[in-house]
Amino acid sequence: MMMEEITAAFPAIEILRNEPLAHYTHTKTGGPADYLAFPTNVQETKSLLAYANQENLPVTVVGNASNLIVRDGGIRGLVMILTKMANxxxxxxxxxxxxxxxxxxxxxxxxxxxxxxxxxxxxxxxxxxxxxxxxxxxxxxxxxxxxxxxxxxxxxxxxxxxxxxxxxxxxxxxxxxxxxxxxxxxxxxxxxxxxxxxxxxxxxxxxxxxxxQPLDLPSCGSVFKRPTGHYTGQLIQEAGLQGLKWGGAQVSTKHAGFIVNIDHATATDYLELIHHIQEVIWKEDQVHLETEVRIIGEEPK
Ligand SMILES: Cc1cc2nc3c(=O)[nH]c(=O)nc-3n(C[C@H](O)[C@H](O)[C@H](O)COP(=O)(O)OP(=O)(O)OC[C@H]3O[C@@H](n4cnc5c(N)ncnc54)[C@H](O)[C@@H]3O)c2cc1C
Missing domain, CATH: 3.30.465.10 (Uridine Diphospho-n-acetylenolpyruvylglucosamine Reductase; domain 3)
Known part of the structure; x- marks a missing residue:
C-alpha cells in the first residue's frame, strides 16, 4: 500500500522495498530496509523527507555504510542512501x-x-x-x-x-x-x-x-574509539583476543582494532563479538571500550 504511494509520489527516484542492507554495508551484514531510496540531488532528498514526515515514516540516512552495523532485524521506515548525490x-x-x-x-x-x-x-x-x-x-x-x-x-x-x-x-x-x-x-x-x-x-x-589494515576483507574500520591513555589494538592483543572467531566474524589478525567478515558473518556475530571484547577488556583492564562504529536498526525477531 505504502509502496505504491511512495513510488507514485516519486516515480523518478529509485526506491526498493524490503532491500537487504547487507548489499550496501562494508561489513556485508545487516537486515532489510522497509524502503530504500537513492535520491540524486538535494531537492529529491528534501521531498523524500517531507513525504516521510507527512506519512510518519521514520527516516534513516546512510552514506557509504563504512562505519555502520545494521542489526539483523533491519530498519523500519525509509532509509536514504545518499551516494548518488555526489557533485x-x-x-x-x-x-x-x-x-x-x-x-x-x-x-x-x-x-x-x-x-x-x-x-x-x-x-x-x-x-x-x-x-x-x-x-x-x-x-x-x-x-x-x-x-x-x-x-x-x-x-x-x-x-x-x-x-x-x-x-x-x-x-x-x-x-x-x-x-x-x-x-x-x-x-x-x-x-x-x-x-x-x-x-x-x-x-x-x-x-x-x-x-x-585488512583492506582485502569486509570490515567497518576501527570498531572502538581510542580510550584515553590506551591503544585499543594493544589492549585487544594483550587480552589474547586477536584472531578470535565468532560465527563468521573475526578479530583481524592484521589489525586487532578491526573485526573482519571472514565467512558470511551476520550483524549478530559482529555485535556479540564486540560485546565479548568489551567484557574481557573491562575485566582485565577496567577500560570501557566505546564503539566508534554506529549501530542502528532492530534486533531480529
Ligand atoms: C577499511 C576502513 C578504514 C577506515 N578508516 C578510517 C579512518 O582512517 N578514519 C576514520 O575516521 N574512519 C575510518 N573508517 C570509518 C568510516 O570510513 C568513516 O567513519 C566514514 O567517515 C564514514 O562515512 P560513511 O559515509 O561510510 O558513513 P556511514 O557508515 O554510511 O554512516 C555513519 C554515520 O553517519 C551518518 N551519516 C552518513 N551520512 C550522513 C549524512 N549525509 N547526513 C547525516 N548523517 C549521515 C549515518 O546515519 C551513520 O550514523 C574506516 C572504515 C573502513 C571500512
Missing part, C-alpha cells in the same frame, strides 16, 4: 561536495586543483556526509580542520547552513549526531599547494594504511 565543485581555495560524494574522490579533486589539507583522508572509505557526521580523522588530520561549513536539512525539513563552531566537532563527534540533521553539502577551505607533493603524501598514507 563536487571547486572555487578558488574551497571545495564544496554534496554529502554522498566519496571522501576519497574529494581528496583526489582537491589534489587535482593543487589544494592541500585533505591528504589525511585519501584512504577513508566513507562519504563526505559520513566524514562530517563522524569528524573522521587519520594520520594526525581531522575533518574539523578543513570543513568550514555544512548545509543541513533539519528533521523538520528546513535547510540551514552550520559554521564550524555550530558543527561542534570533537573526537569522532559533530553536532549533527545530536540534532539528527541530514548533511546535504560540506565546504572544505584548503590552502594552495604543490600537486605532486600532495599526491606523494596521499600515496604514502595509503601505502601505510594498506600495510596495517
Amino acid at each position: 563536487i565543485t571547486v572555487t578558488d581555495n574551497t571545495v564544496t561536495a554534496e554529502s554522498g560524494a566519496a571522501m576519497i574522490k574529494t581528496t583526489q579533486v582537491a589534489q587535482a586543483h593543487a589544494l592541500t589539507g585533505t591528504e589525511f583522508a585519501a584512504g577513508i572509505p566513507g562519504s563526505v556526509g559520513g566524514a562530517v557526521f563522524m569528524n573522521a580523522g587519520a594520520y594526525g588530520g581531522e575533518i574539523s580542520e578543513v570543513v568550514t561549513s555544512a548545509e543541513v536539512l533539519t528533521p523538520e525539513g528546513e535547510i540551514r547552513t552550520l559554521n564550524a563552531q555550530e558543527l561542534d566537532f570533537g573526537y569522532r563527534h559533530s553536532s549533527v549526531q545530536d540534532y539528527h540533521d541530514i548533511i546535504l553539502t560540506a565546504t572544505f577551505t584548503l590552502e594552495p599547494g604543490d600537486g605532486a607533493a600532495i599526491q606523494a603524501t596521499m600515496d604514502d598514507l595509503n601505502a601505510r594504511r594498506a600495510a596495517k
Whole structure:
C-alpha cells in the first residue's frame, strides 16, 4: 500500500522495498530496509523527507555504510542512501561536495586543483556526509580542520547552513549526531599547494594504511574509539583476543582494532563479538571500550 504511494509520489527516484542492507554495508551484514531510496540531488532528498514526515515514516540516512552495523532485524521506515548525490565543485581555495560524494574522490579533486589539507583522508572509505557526521580523522588530520561549513536539512525539513563552531566537532563527534540533521553539502577551505607533493603524501598514507589494515576483507574500520591513555589494538592483543572467531566474524589478525567478515558473518556475530571484547577488556583492564562504529536498526525477531 505504502509502496505504491511512495513510488507514485516519486516515480523518478529509485526506491526498493524490503532491500537487504547487507548489499550496501562494508561489513556485508545487516537486515532489510522497509524502503530504500537513492535520491540524486538535494531537492529529491528534501521531498523524500517531507513525504516521510507527512506519512510518519521514520527516516534513516546512510552514506557509504563504512562505519555502520545494521542489526539483523533491519530498519523500519525509509532509509536514504545518499551516494548518488555526489557533485563536487571547486572555487578558488574551497571545495564544496554534496554529502554522498566519496571522501576519497574529494581528496583526489582537491589534489587535482593543487589544494592541500585533505591528504589525511585519501584512504577513508566513507562519504563526505559520513566524514562530517563522524569528524573522521587519520594520520594526525581531522575533518574539523578543513570543513568550514555544512548545509543541513533539519528533521523538520528546513535547510540551514552550520559554521564550524555550530558543527561542534570533537573526537569522532559533530553536532549533527545530536540534532539528527541530514548533511546535504560540506565546504572544505584548503590552502594552495604543490600537486605532486600532495599526491606523494596521499600515496604514502595509503601505502601505510594498506600495510596495517585488512583492506582485502569486509570490515567497518576501527570498531572502538581510542580510550584515553590506551591503544585499543594493544589492549585487544594483550587480552589474547586477536584472531578470535565468532560465527563468521573475526578479530583481524592484521589489525586487532578491526573485526573482519571472514565467512558470511551476520550483524549478530559482529555485535556479540564486540560485546565479548568489551567484557574481557573491562575485566582485565577496567577500560570501557566505546564503539566508534554506529549501530542502528532492530534486533531480529
Ligand atoms: C577499511 C576502513 C578504514 C577506515 N578508516 C578510517 C579512518 O582512517 N578514519 C576514520 O575516521 N574512519 C575510518 N573508517 C570509518 C568510516 O570510513 C568513516 O567513519 C566514514 O567517515 C564514514 O562515512 P560513511 O559515509 O561510510 O558513513 P556511514 O557508515 O554510511 O554512516 C555513519 C554515520 O553517519 C551518518 N551519516 C552518513 N551520512 C550522513 C549524512 N549525509 N547526513 C547525516 N548523517 C549521515 C549515518 O546515519 C551513520 O550514523 C574506516 C572504515 C573502513 C571500512
